[in-house]
Amino acid sequence: DAMVIQNPRYQVTQFGKPVTLSCSQTLNHNVMYWYQQKSSQAPKLLFHYYDKDFNNEADTPDNFQSRRPNTSFCFLDIRSPGLGDAAMYLCATSSGQGDNEKLFFGSGTQLSVL
Amino acid sequence: GDSVTQMEGPVTLSEEACLTINCTYTATGYPSLFWYVQYPGEGLQLLLKATKADDKGSNKGFEATYRKETTSFHLEKGSVQVSDSAVYFCALSEWRQAGTALIFGKGTTLSVSS
Numbered sequence A: 001d002a003m004v005i006q007n008p009r010y011q012v013t014q015f016g017k018p019v020t021l022s023c024s025q026t027l028n029h030n031v032m033y034w035y036q037q038k039s040s041q042a043p044k045l046l047f048h049y050y051d052k053d054f055n056n057e058a059d060t061p062d063n064f065q066s067r068r069p070n071t072s073f074c075f076l077d078i079r080s081p082g083l084g085d086a087a088m089y090l091c092a093t094s095s096g097q098g099d100n101e102k103l104f105f106g107s108g109t110q111l112s113v114l
Numbered sequence B: 001g002d003s004v005t006q007m008e009g010p011v012t013l014s015e016e017a018c019l020t021i022n023c024t025y026t027a028t029g030y031p032s033l034f035w036y037v038q039y040p041g042e043g044l045q046l047l048l049k050a051t052k053a054d055d056k057g058s059n060k061g062f063e064a065t066y067r068k069e070t071t072s073f074h075l076e077k078g079s080v081q082v083s084d085s086a087v088y089f090c091a092l093s094e095w096r097q098a099g100t101a102l103i104f105g106k107g108t109t110l111s112v113s114s
Helices: none
Strands: A004-007 A010-013 A019-025 A031-037 A044-050 A053-056 A064-067 A073-078 A087-094 A109-113 B003-006 B011-014 B019-021 B023-026 B033-038 B045-050 B056-059 B062-065 B075-077 B086-095 B100-104 B108-113
Touching: A004 A087, A010 A019, A019 A031, A019 A087, A019 A109, A031 A073, A044 A064, A044 B100, A073 A087, B003 B086, B003 B100, B011 B019, B019 B108, B023 B033, B023 B086, B033 B056, B033 B062, B045 B062
Parallel strands: A010 A109, B011 B108
Antiparallel strands: A004 A019, A019 A073, A031 A044, A031 A087, A044 A053, A064 A073, A087 A109, B003 B023, B019 B075, B033 B045, B033 B086, B045 B056, B056 B062, B062 B075, B086 B100, B086 B108
């Protein structure tokens, strides 16, 4: 059974049109992460939440925002997508306690920008 | 900042061949080290980890030893199977203000033929 679920699997948007990607988890984990993975590149951390505390990476563009309305859900909002934002977006969770370094990943959302 | 460098792929092997995927890292502290695997159409999942120097992580016939003196964490398997075909990511942990983040390498694609 999937524990970290990302929807949709494929998302197509137009240049400059806001888009939201969603992630849900059934693990009741404290920490949720968003990574961006471009073709043939390493997954790059955009930001993460520890409970309700939002932690932004220093080099994450302002164009990327996130919301976590409750423990189970986390959203990635791209306010004005550019062609360079086409990528796979990966959501992950960790317990934040004990073996907190093990991340559980969703299958990702492949974003295309036309 | 901390970083991970993996050997370029793709790596193409015949079934039962030996596998080595090289991984080196740069870090200011003493991070935990990981190998994650991504099978086609699935999310990344933890393959093995090591938390301190000289530790050996192992799982499903794969092994990697944390070598502080060479800052390496090479992935090895003595006899690969077709089912091992996947993308393999080396990663290290990096502390954040809240929680732990993983810094990934670019990934190495392994293709095993029968």
